[in-house]
Amino acid sequence: MERNQSRRQIAVTRQSLFDQGFLDEQFVQLEELQDDANPNFVEEIATLYYRDSSRLINNLEQALEKSPLDFNKLDNYMHQLKGSSTSIGAKKVKAECTQFREYCRTGNGEGCVRTFQQLKKEYGLLKRKLEAYFQMVRQAGPSQVACRPK
Amino acid sequence: MATSTSGAAWKSGDVVSDQFPAGLRVLVVDDDPTCLMILEKMLRTCLYEVTKCNRAEHALSLLRENKNGFDIVISDVHMPDMNGFKLLEHIGLEMDLPVIMMSADDGKDVVMKGVTHGACDYLIKPVRIEALKNIWQHVVRKKKNEWRELEQSGSVEEGDRSAKPSEDADYSSSANEGNWKSSKKRRDEDEEAEERDDTSTLKKPRVVWSVELHQQFVAAVNQLGIDKAVPKKILELMNVPGLTRENVASHLQKYRLYLRRLSGQHQTSMNNSFINPQEASFGAMTSLNGIDLQTLAVAGQIPAQSLATLQAAGLGRSTAKPGIPLPLVDQRNLFSFENPKLRFGEGQQQQQQHLGTSKPVNLLHGIPTSMEPKQLTSLHQSAQSLGMNMQVNTHGAQNSSLLMQMNQPQSRGQILNDTASSHVPRLPTTQTIVSTGLASGVLGRNGITNNGRGAGYNPVMQNSSMLNFPNGFPLGSASTMSGLPSQGSFQEEVTSEVKGSVSFAASYDIFNDLNQHKSNDWDIQNVGLTFDASQQSNSIPSGSLDLVHQGFSGSQRNMPVRNQSNVGKPMYSIGDIGHGNAQNTSQHLNTLLGDNSIRIKTERNTDVLADNGFFPEQFGQDDLMSALLKQQEGITPAENQFDFDGYSMDNIPV
Numbered sequence: 001m002e003r004n005q006s007r008r009q010i011a012v013t014r015q016s017l018f019d020q021g022f023l024d025e026q027f028v029q030l031e032e033l034q035d036d037a038n039p040n041f042v043e044e045i046a047t048l049y050y051r052d053s054s055r056l057i058n059n060l061e062q063a064l065e066k067s068p069l070d071f072n073k074l075d076n077y078m079h080q081l082k083g084s085s086t087s088i089g090a091k092k093v094k095a096e097c098t099q100f101r102e103y104c105r106t107g108n109g110e111g112c113v114r115t116f117q118q119l120k121k122e123y124g125l126l127k128r129k130l131e132a133y134f135q136m137v138r139q140a141g142p143s144q145v146a147c148r149p150k
Numbered sequence: 151m152a153t154s155t156s157g158a159a160w161k162s163g164d165v166v167s168d169q170f171p172a173g174l175r176v177l178v179v180d181d182d183p184t185c186l187m188i189l190e191k192m193l194r195t196c197l198y199e200v201t202k203c204n205r206a207e208h209a210l211s212l213l214r215e216n217k218n219g220f221d222i223v224i225s226d227v228h229m230p231d232m233n234g235f236k237l238l239e240h241i242g243l244e245m246d247l248p249v250i251m252m253s254a255d256d257g258k259d260v261v262m263k264g265v266t267h268g269a270c271d272y273l274i275k276p277v278r279i280e281a282l283k284n285i286w287q288h289v290v291r292k293k294k295n296e297w298r299e300l301e302q303s304g305s306v307e308e309g310d311r312s313a314k315p316s317e318d319a320d321y322s323s324s325a326n327e328g329n330w331k332s333s334k335k336r337r338d339e340d341e342e343a344e345e346r347d348d349t350s351t352l353k354k355p356r357v358v359w360s361v362e363l364h365q366q367f368v369a370a371v372n373q374l375g376i377d378k379a380v381p382k383k384i385l386e387l388m389n390v391p392g393l394t395r396e397n398v399a400s401h402l403q404k405y406r407l408y409l410r411r412l413s414g415q416h417q418t419s420m421n422n423s424f425i426n427p428q429e430a431s432f433g434a435m436t437s438l439n440g441i442d443l444q445t446l447a448v449a450g451q452i453p454a455q456s457l458a459t460l461q462a463a464g465l466g467r468s469t470a471k472p473g474i475p476l477p478l479v480d481q482r483n484l485f486s487f488e489n490p491k492l493r494f495g496e497g498q499q500q501q502q503q504h505l506g507t508s509k510p511v512n513l514l515h516g517i518p519t520s521m522e523p524k525q526l527t528s529l530h531q532s533a534q535s536l537g538m539n540m541q542v543n544t545h546g547a548q549n550s551s552l553l554m555q556m557n558q559p560q561s562r563g564q565i566l567n568d569t570a571s572s573h574v575p576r577l578p579t580t581q582t583i584v585s586t587g588l589a590s591g592v593l594g595r596n597g598i599t600n601n602g603r604g605a606g607y608n609p610v611m612q613n614s615s616m617l618n619f620p621n622g623f624p625l626g627s628a629s630t631m632s633g634l635p636s637q638g639s640f641q642e643e644v645t646s647e648v649k650g651s652v653s654f655a656a657s658y659d660i661f662n663d664l665n666q667h668k669s670n671d672w673d674i675q676n677v678g679l680t681f682d683a684s685q686q687s688n689s690i691p692s693g694s695l696d697l698v699h700q701g702f703s704g705s706q707r708n709m710p711v712r713n714q715s716n717v718g719k720p721m722y723s724i725g726d727i728g729h730g731n732a733q734n735t736s737q738h739l740n741t742l743l744g745d746n747s748i749r750i751k752t753e754r755n756t757d758v759l760a761d762n763g764f765f766p767e768q769f770g771q772d773d774l775m776s777a778l779l780k781q782q783e784g785i786t787p788a789e790n791q792f793d794f795d796g797y798s799m800d801n802i803p804v
Contacts, residue, residue: 045187082254083226083228086275086276
């Protein structure tokens with residue numbers, strides 16, 4: 001009974017991530033890849049993503065402090081961040097990445113800085129949400145894998 | 151080209167197997183660990199065999215180490231160490247695997263860039279598993295196309311690879327050859343600093359074209375202009391110690407192929423026509439195939455498939471014949487193995503000389519130089535493999551090299567034609583036959599030039615093919631039989647040339663047929679030949695070289711020279727054969743050259759013309775030989791006679 005409840009809670013939390021636009025379909029793709037061989041695949045990917053992208057965020061941060069801004073470099077970093085963000089289905093982060101690159105293209109330094117702040121916010125927010133979600137999943141046990149709607 | 155073997159693997163059965171896409175060997179390259187991990191998981195879910203790699207350079211070295219270890223490559227576009235397009239370019243050049251590019255970038259220009267660089271697909275990140283489930287189709291498609299290409303051109307790599315088994319046999323066939331080979335090998339080793347793992351076998355050494363090296367190469371080519379880039383100049387521009395012209399030439403060839411793939415057929419028809427001859431030099435047999443098919447196919451005048459079928463038919467026939475010691479394939483292999491040398495040695499030297507110093511003499515020089523051990527061996531090889539002993543061989547060799555030359559000036563096709571046509575009436579004692587032959591030759595040349603331009607080849611070919619058959623055979627036999635005066639021999643040659651030249655494609659068929667028919671007799675005879683003859687071959691070269699030189703210098707004295715050489719070496723060893731061929735060819739050249747140079751002031755043109763004449767000659771000779779063969783099969787007592795006969799035919803009239 002309790003277990004069912006936690007499952008339902010997980011499902012709700014998960015759904016809210018989609019409903020609030022944090023995640024997109026790509027996240028479902030990852031969930032579908034989860035199997036006996038990699039029961040925690042999604043979480044592993046998310047962990048990997050945050051480990052790797054924090055490096056990019058740092059790079060971006062430093063690059064944004066430079067004057068004049070090297071838009072090429074910024075765009076390059078952001079492209080990488082966008083690539084991995086998009087791969088885990090981090091919808092909002094991806095949107096910010098796209099926006100940032102647009103500003104890079106037009107040479108809008110101010111826009112870049114502003115978007116980057118927004119990006120960091122979304123990035124951190126998603127991280128917290130995902131962490132909470134994965135923790136719930138972990139606590140609920142391995143059967144939790146099946147919680148996603150088919 | 152490189153994937154051909156793995157392709158074969160797929161072709162042979164895997165494609166058919168129920169679990170086909172399972173086990174597809176995929177190399178994933180992405181610097182983004184998250185993407186890489188997801189991709190890996192997705193691909194594994196598709197039951198593919200996945201190798202992941204986070205650096206393009208590493209991927210390249212993986213691919214190089216294990217050329218047949220992968221069926222398809224998926225690569226990110228943006229990577230810090232190497233742009234994905236660069237990687238794509240390299241893979242296209244070196245392995246010719248299907249490559250799927252992927253990027254979060256969905257800009258049209260980026261996607262376009264991927265396509266133009268030869269990517270078989272472009273996936274926008276995030277990559278979905280649905281897209282990956284389908285990627286095996288690229289492998290199949292590629293193999294399919296490749297197979298067709300192979301049939302058309304006798305691909306370089308394939309030849310190389312499959313050459314291995316038969317090589318040994320060749321080596322063992324005669325001690326002398328062994329010597330040649332080893333000396334050649336030594337030379338190669340000296341020359342090629344970056345030689346790779348091939349030292350153990352007497353295989354063509356390879357240079358690893360690193361990214362930097364390739365970039366240097368591309369820069370040099372760009373500086374020269376792709377049409378004008380010849381290996382020697384590229385080599386000079388690159389200025390890389392240890393790199394040989396051969397390396398550059400082979401790379402250039404691949405590069406051109408690569409460019410051709412990129413830029414579609416029309417733009418590159420010039421290039422192609424240039425390329426093809428080069429490929430042609432890979433083997434008289436296959437090269438012929440290659441030439442015709444490729445040039446034509448490239449030019450788009452002949453449906454590739456029909457050609458393929460032609461070839462396939464040819465192949466099928468040859469293999470179908472029982473008791474053929476060396477199936478066609480083997481021959482091809484031999485050739486392709488050796489021909490690089492041929493091509494490089496002769497082809498390039500000649501080429502360069504031709505182009506660089508536009509004297510008619512160049513050609514001649516080119517030949518002598520090319521007669522060094524290396525080339526000789528190649529000649530031998532070609533002789534053996536082709537089974538048309540001396541004449542064919544040298545012709546083949548030289549032809550191929552000549553072909554290259556021919557094609558370079560192709561832009562001046564008009565001139566060529568002019569010279570050719572002008573040549574016709576001027577041939578001293580040309581009899582009607584000859585002139586007709588020449589006319590057809592002109593036709594052929596037209597065809598060639600047209601080919602380069604991609605127009606109107608077909609009609610020409612067909613006509614010429616019509617011409618060819620009649621001309622080639624009757625003429626060959628007639629001239630030989632009746633023992634025409636010295637000019638008669640000319641005619642014979644000329645006609646044969648004509649025939650060859652006429653029917654790039656058409657005579658091609660003939661050629662195939664002939665070969666197949668011949669392959670039985672010829673191979674056997676050749677074997678005998680090589681063994682017997684090889685003994686004498688070593689000592690002779692220098693002399694024959696001189697002879698060749700002489701012959702060249704004095705264009706009218708060819709005949710005597712040739713005679714001498716013949717006399718000196720009544721037994722045609724392989725080496726001799728080579729020489730003999732050289733001589734023959736030189737004579738041809740001379741005659742042609744002589745005529746040309748006298749009448750036509752533009753030396754280059756004369757060269758070209760000579761080349762043209764030459765190239766065809768091969769075909770003609772083949773035909774002749776086969777005809778002779780058939781006639782004399784019963785009569786000739788010993789194996790050597792065969793060559794000899796073929797040869798003496800030429801000599802007698804002189």
